[in-house]
Amino acid sequence: MHSWRDVLSVSARTDVDRMLSAALSMAKQQLSGSSEFDPFALVTDIDGRLLAADVDLTGLGRHPESDKIADAATARLRMLAPTARASALTVNTRLSERRTDAVEVRLEHREGAALMVFLPYKRPRFGGAIDFGELMQSPGAREIWT
Known part of the structure; x- marks a missing residue:
């Protein structure tokens, strides 16, 4: 079986x-000061x-829903595609089957790779540091360079 890296x-x-490193770092930083974060693009x-x-x-609108922000970010990334090599859209998501929140990073490279990386996390009930789980990945859909 071939890896996306191949x-x-x-x-x-x-x-x-x-x-991926930058997206996860930014998401962790935003989560340290808030219970969630708005989608962002790199x-x-x-x-x-x-x-x-x-x-x-x-x-x-004044307080747009996350999915609307993600759609706007995807549209912006498509506009930037001719002058870009890679893109990442980072969103705060819920992994229902694992009953946990996660940072989701949708990565795409103009050479053909598209993948989704998830970093599960749990917040302690009474303050303290966020407990981040192990990274998980799955194939992604090409949305920027189609």
């Missing part, structure tokens, strides 16, 4: 690894710089 060049694997540009992708929330 279809990528060394530089593309580096892009995906850097992007791109690796043609020159290899890791950048936050600004998402236009105009017209989504």
Whole structure:
């Protein structure tokens, strides 16, 4: 069985690894100060710089739902695709079968890889540090470079 990594060049694997690390770090930081976070997007540009992708929330209302923000972020990533090498959309999600919350990172590279990575977490009842579980991954759908 082939891994998603097998279809990528060394530089593309580096892009995906850097992007995943940055996305998880940002999500953990946001969760340390709040019970959840709004979806956010990252791109690796043609020159290899890791950048936050600004998402236009105009017209989504005062307190838009997460799925609407994720849709707007996906649209923005599609617009940036011609000048990007990789993208990540990070959302706060619920893993129903495991009865836990998780950070979900939807990664995609222009060379062809698309995957979803989940980092389950549990909050302690009475304060304290968040308990993060083991990373899980599954194949993703290509949404940016189609």
